[in-house]
Amino acid sequence: xxxITQSPRHKVTETGTPVTLRCHQTENHRYxxxxxxxxxxxxxxxxxxxxxxxxxxxxxxDGYSVSRSKTEDFLLTLESATSSQxxxxxxxxxxxxxxxxxTNTGELFFGEGSRLTVL
Amino acid sequence: AQSVTQPDIHITVSEGASLxxxxxxxxxxxPYLFWYVQSPGQGLQLLLKYFSGxxxxxxxxxxxxxxxxxxxxxxxxxxxxxxxxxxxYFCAVAFTSGTYKYIFGTGTxxxxxx
Numbered sequence: 001x002x003x004i005t006q007s008p009r010h011k012v013t014e015t016g017t018p019v020t021l022r023c024h025q026t027e028n029h030r031y032x033x034x035x036x037x038x039x040x041x042x043x044x045x046x047x048x049x050x051x052x053x054x055x056x057x058x059x060x061x062d063g064y065s066v067s068r069s070k071t072e073d074f075l076l077t078l079e080s081a082t083s084s085q086x087x088x089x090x091x092x093x094x095x096x097x098x099x100x101x102x103t104n105t106g107e108l109f110f111g112e113g114s115r116l117t118v119l
Numbered sequence: 120a121q122s123v124t125q126p127d128i129h130i131t132v133s134e135g136a137s138l139x140x141x142x143x144x145x146x147x148x149x150p151y152l153f154w155y156v157q158s159p160g161q162g163l164q165l166l167l168k169y170f171s172g173x174x175x176x177x178x179x180x181x182x183x184x185x186x187x188x189x190x191x192x193x194x195x196x197x198x199x200x201x202x203x204x205x206x207x208y209f210c211a212v213a214f215t216s217g218t219y220k221y222i223f224g225t226g227t228x229x230x231x232x233x
Contacts, residue, residue: 031219040128042209042225043163050218059222090163094219106151106170106213108221110163 003027006091006111014119019078021114023091025071031094032074033108034058034066036087043090049074081118089114121146123212125224132200133232140195140227142210151213152193153221154184158206166208169193180204205231 003026013019023032031050035043035058045058047066055066063085065077078085091111122145132138144150154166167178174186184195193210210224 033221035223040225042125043211043223045220045222048218048220056218056220058220092221094213094221105168106219107153107165107168108155108163108211112162 004091004093004109004111006089006114008114009112010115012117012119013081015082016080019081019116019118021076021089021091021116023074023076023111025074025093027093027095027109028071029093029095030071032068033092033094034064034074034076035090035092036060036085037090037113038087046076046089078116081116083118085116086118087116089116121212121214121220121222123210123222123224125208125210125227127227128225129228129230131230131232134202135199138195138197138200138204138229140208140210140229142193142195142224144191144193144210144212146191146212146214148216149188151215152184152186153211153213154178154182154193154195155209155211155223156180156206157209157226163209166195200229200231202231202233205229 005024007022033048034046044060049055049068067075092108094108124143152169155163157163166182169176169186207226207228209226213221
């Protein structure tokens with residue numbers, strides 16, 4: 001399995017509070033992603049990163065910001081959480097196929113998910 | 120615009136029957152194509168992927184998928200479904216113009232009748 005760790009795994013917070021989810025990888029992959037999973041919507045891309053300090057918006061980026069100051073860490077921040085942001089958040093990494101690393105396969109490798117509840 | 124469509128939200132099949140899950144995408148070039156499976160309460164597992172070459176790809180657990188460029192489709196098939204195949208299946212597409220951006224379909228939930 002790819003070395004991806006998400007923290008926290010579970011969080012309950014109140015509307016209006018800031019929340020930061022962390023994704024840490026040990027694969028040295030260039031690409032990192034944040035998705036949210038909701039029933040009936042599948043996985044929707046929030047933001048992604050293609051290198052240190054290089055990020056771009058996904059399909060549902062409103063209300064979220066990200067930062068990537070090191071290759072191994074990708075942070076997702078909800079500046080002021082709302083109930084509509086209650087979801088399961090998945091971090092993923094990828095690297096184009098080729099190269100010597102076992103996980104340079106072009107596919108996404110996922111973390112275990114972080115369940116966020118906003119009351 | 121780039122998009123992925125899985126037109127079937129729910130599918131129910133009997134154990135031993137064949138299965139086909141549909142996936143269509145919208146993109147100007149040939150993307151990378153994937154099928155993932157998620158069992159209840161679990162993470163996502165890659166079933167198979169297509170980058171180039173033979174348009175019929177084999178995956179794990181007896182699944183296969185066929186890329187049809189003319190139809191912008193990448194349908195997943197299995198000749199004989201097992202009860203353990205009950206799960207949610209996601210088609211994903213990597214759009215590779217410039218950066219790698221992966222978009223998922225909304226998923227198809229498979230129910231298997233004994």
